[in-house]
Amino acid sequence: xxxxxxxxxxxxxxxxxxxxxxxxxxxxxxxxxxxxxxxxxxxxxxxxxxxxxxxxxxxxxxxxxxxxxxxxxxxxxxxxxxxxxxxxxxxxxxxxxxxxxxxxxxxxxxxxxxxxxxxxxxxxxxxxxxxxxxxxxxxxxxxxxxxxxxxxxxxxxxxxxxxxxxxxxxxxxxxxxxxxxxxxxxxxxxxxxxxxxxxxxxxxxxxxxxxxxxxxxxxxxxxxxxxxxxxxxxxxxxxxxxxxxxxxxxxxxxxxxxxxxxxxxxxxxxxxxxxxxxxxxxxxxxxxxxxxxxxxxxxxxxxxxxxxxxxxxxxxxxxxxxxxxxxxxxxxxxxxxxxxxxxxxxxxxxxxxxxxxxxxxxxxxxxxxxxxxxxxxxxxxxxxxxxxxxxxxxxxxxxxxxxxxxxxxxxxxxxxxxxxxxxxxxxxxxxxxxxxxxxxxxxxxxxxxxxxxxxxxxxxxxxxxxxxxxxxxxxxxxxxxxxxxxxxxxxxxxxxxxxx
Numbered sequence: 439x440x441x442x443x444x445x446x447x448x449x450x451x452x453x454x455x456x457x458x459x460x461x462x463x464x465x466x467x468x469x470x471x472x473x474x475x476x477x478x479x480x481x482x483x484x485x486x487x488x489x490x491x492x493x494x495x496x497x498x499x500x501x502x503x504x505x506x507x508x509x510x511x512x513x514x515x516x517x518x519x520x521x522x523x524x525x526x527x528x529x530x531x532x533x534x535x536x537x538x539x540x541x542x543x544x545x546x547x548x549x550x551x552x553x554x555x556x557x558x559x560x561x562x563x564x565x566x567x568x569x570x571x572x573x574x575x576x577x578x579x580x581x582x583x584x585x586x587x588x589x590x591x592x593x594x595x596x597x598x599x600x601x602x603x604x605x606x607x608x609x610x611x612x613x614x615x616x617x618x619x620x621x622x623x624x625x626x627x628x629x630x631x632x633x634x635x636x637x638x639x640x641x642x643x644x645x646x647x648x649x650x651x652x653x654x655x656x657x658x659x660x661x662x663x664x665x666x667x668x669x670x671x672x673x674x675x676x677x678x679x680x681x682x683x684x685x686x687x688x689x690x691x692x693x694x695x696x697x698x699x700x701x702x703x704x705x706x707x708x709x710x711x712x713x714x715x716x717x718x719x720x721x722x723x724x725x726x727x728x729x730x731x732x733x734x735x736x737x738x739x740x741x742x743x744x745x746x747x748x749x750x751x752x753x754x755x756x757x758x759x760x761x762x763x764x765x766x767x768x769x770x771x772x773x774x775x776x777x778x779x780x781x782x783x784x785x786x787x788x789x790x791x792x793x794x795x796x797x798x799x800x801x802x803x804x805x806x807x808x809x810x811x812x813x814x815x816x817x818x819x820x821x822x823x824x825x826x827x828x829x830x831x832x833x834x835x836x837x838x839x840x841x842x843x844x845x846x847x848x849x850x851x852x853x854x855x856x857x858x859x860x861x862x863x864x865x866x867x868x869x870x871x872x873x874x875x876x877x878x879x880x881x882x883x884x885x886x887x888x889x890x891x892x893x894x895x896x897x898x899x900x901x902x903x904x905x906x907x908x909x910x911x912x913x914x915x916x917x918x919x920x921x922x923x924x925x926x927x928x929x930x931x932x933x934x935x936x937x938x
Contacts, residue, residue, distance in 0.1 A: 489800075492794060493801060495778060496778060499774035499777050503646075504770030505650075506642070507770065509653045512653055513678070513682070516657055516660060517532055517674050517677075517678055518536070521674060528671055531611035534608055540616070540619070545731040547581055547584060547623070547630055549720075549723045550630075550720045550721070551634055552723040553723045553864070554635065556776070556864070559780025559784060560781075561573065562639055563783065563785035565785070573635075574635045577631035578628065581626075581631060582624065595613040596612070615671050615675055619675050621683065622678055622682045625679070628686040629685060632686070632693060633689070635693065642773075651688070652682075655684055722865035725864075725865075725868035730875070733871075733875040734758075734901075737880075737883060738751070738754070740880075741898075749829055753834045754897070756830075757834060757840070757841045757844075761844045768802060768805070775798045775852045775859075776855055779859075782794060783921075788921035789921065795853055801852075805849065809845050810845055817835050817838035833894065840898050857919065866915075874911070875901075881900075882904065
């Protein structure tokens with residue numbers, strides 16, 4: 439009771455939620471008792487209401503996060519759209535900057551920030567609200583330092599792109615644009631930890647509102663700087679920096695004013711081991727995401743070396759673009775999965791965590807199958823929307839079956855993310871990703887693409903073989919996991935010595 443009162447005083451918003459959701463909390467208590475009494479859930483009348491309530495919890499997080507992902511993705515897309523109206527060279531330069539220069543730092547920051555999913559989720563589930571502030575401060579320090587260390591990638595973008603064989607004119611222009619958006623990487627370093635801080639408490643609607651406001655501001659600034667002031671790519675970079683920082687500052691203002699967030703002074707002298715544990719989890723998370731993101735970059739490079747690379751890259755890019763947009767539907771479920779599982783593990787509800795993973799899996803499959811049916815039914819028609827070349831249309835239609843497999847595998851991802859991030863298994867997943875992607879997937883890409891002459895079908899097929907193996911291994915681990923033991927061996931909450 440004292441802990442509950444402390445939560446109300448420190449976080450007034452929780453008091454409002456508590457006042458409005460009494461009935462729902464009673465239902466949750468009934469759910470826990472039902473899970474204890476009937477773990478197999480054989481009674482449909484009893485199980486269906488529980489499924490609906492768990493789905494409501496998931497979509498309360500997943501819905502806003504999905505919209506937030508779309509709005510954030512639109513920030514980059516709008517810059518490319520405005521650049522495309524300047525000239526083809528400017529468009530190529532901006533696209534190259536986003537795909538090559540900024541992709542690497544972004545993946546690293548996302549990976550480092552994902553440690554917050556585990557730690558904040560478990561702390562909130564355990565009722566240790568004060569620890570969320572500590573984790574947020576540590577994450578801000580780690581990500582800002584990482585952003586500083588990775589800034590030379592932006593500074594030396596031109597020589598890097600030339601070394602990779604990029605056209606000199608595009609490389610020079612992309613390098614200039616990359617240098618001008620250096621402030622944006624520090625905005626990301628601030629934004630990611632704050633997002634995870636709020637996600638752990640299922641406070642995600644405000645993130646969507648801020649992201650939408652940032653997108654409106656971004657498009658307005660782009661139009662003014664690029665067209666009215668005629669600043670060209672310099673104006674696009676300035677708009678990108680200002681809108682990114684506006685989003686980050688708005689998020690900080692929200693947690694400081696609404697949550698009455700207080701910065702905690704931490705004595706690190708007696709907590710070096712604990713700080714290293716936090717950093718080690720962040721590095722493991724970064725490696726888990728980097729193994730995945732870099733694998734896609736390697737596949738594109740290998741495909742570009744095939745015969746008739748224009749058709750190979752074009753067909754693969756179209757299918758990957760469709761898969762990316764469909765994957766955005768799972769983006770919010772990924773976040774919700776890690777939040778729900780970490781909350782339940784932190785509160786000691788092993789069976790509830792397992793049940794949440796099951797509901798997440800059913801939900802993801804329910805989204806995937808309609809998408810698969812549409813792709814299968816329109817496989818000879820939808821390529822017309824993306825290309826006028828008959829040869830390219832035929833190549834895309836032939837890859838439709840691999841696209842279906844990719845969508846199905848994407849539907850399994852939320853279960854993997856929920857278990858691995860929620861339970862703190864990032865290090866294990868990083869090793870499995872390296873084995874499946876780099877020791878198996880990439881060699882198969884070369885064999886299928888070059889030796890068997892399957893071209894883009896071969897490179898993407900080889901990558902998907904590694905992805906199938908990864909899903910099988912991780913699914914088996916999730917299936918065999920004893921969640922009662924997982925609660926006992928759950929990452930210990932870091933006990934910092936703090937002082938005012």
